[in-house]
Amino acid sequence: MSFPRLQCLAVAFLAAVAMTAAQDRIAYLDMEKIFEGYYKTVNANIGFEQRKQDFEDRLQLIRDELNSRISEVRKLEAEVKNDLRGEEAREEARRKLQQHFDRYTAIRDEHDRFRQSGMQELQRVRASTEEELVDDLLSVIRKFAADNGYTHVIEVSGKTFNRIPVFLVYPENADITPEILKIINVGHEEEYAQAKKRLDDIRSKGQSTPAPAEEGANPPAATEAQPNP
Helix, strand or coil: CCHHHHHHHHHHHHHHHHHHHHHCCEEEECHHHHHHCCHHHHHHHHHHHHHHHHHHHHHHHHHHHHHHHHHHHHHHHHHHHCCCCCHHHHHHHHHHHHHHHHHHHHHHHHHHHHHHHHHHHHHHHHHHHHHHHHHHHHHHHHHHHHHCCCCEEEECCCECCCCCECCCCCCHHHECHHHHHHHHHCCCHHHHHHHHHHHHHHHHHHHHCCCCCCHHHCCCHHHHHCCCC
């Protein structure tokens, strides 16, 4: 094939690419804003926060019992080590120490199992809910793009490993985020506002309450004073 022939083909190819590009219509959106601003997301977050609080309340009950056992074990440990007490009294303390320590161990294992299974269930619920919400939003976005002749919709909220936005500059006049937010919440504006306030209150209350110390997660010093079999 001759060189002029290759040149002609190259020119034709570039012309076709330019024509295709001219036919493209590109929109940009912030999926993070859309997801967080969706009334169904806010309602789902309220349900998740309540579920999380129920889990933490039940976990705290186990911790309270665990910490009570720790106090009793340490008290009995001191009695076992007290040389001023008679041998019979110390032997009785050893017997009680073993019983309380066995109970402590059982409660600690229950605490660890419940904590692990509960956190896994919360993660499963969150992932499943997020997937459903994203599917809903993608359906709306695809329909909006088709109705308005957009050939490409580019998501701009993503960040690189350096926490830098993937798109540093883009035509903001082609940002359809506000339009999508209106569409997904149409008819639910008041519901969204009320749910948003309720969610903010729940999270504010959670932040003002200090996280409970997981004292029961560590074995008490009394384990060193266990009686020999």
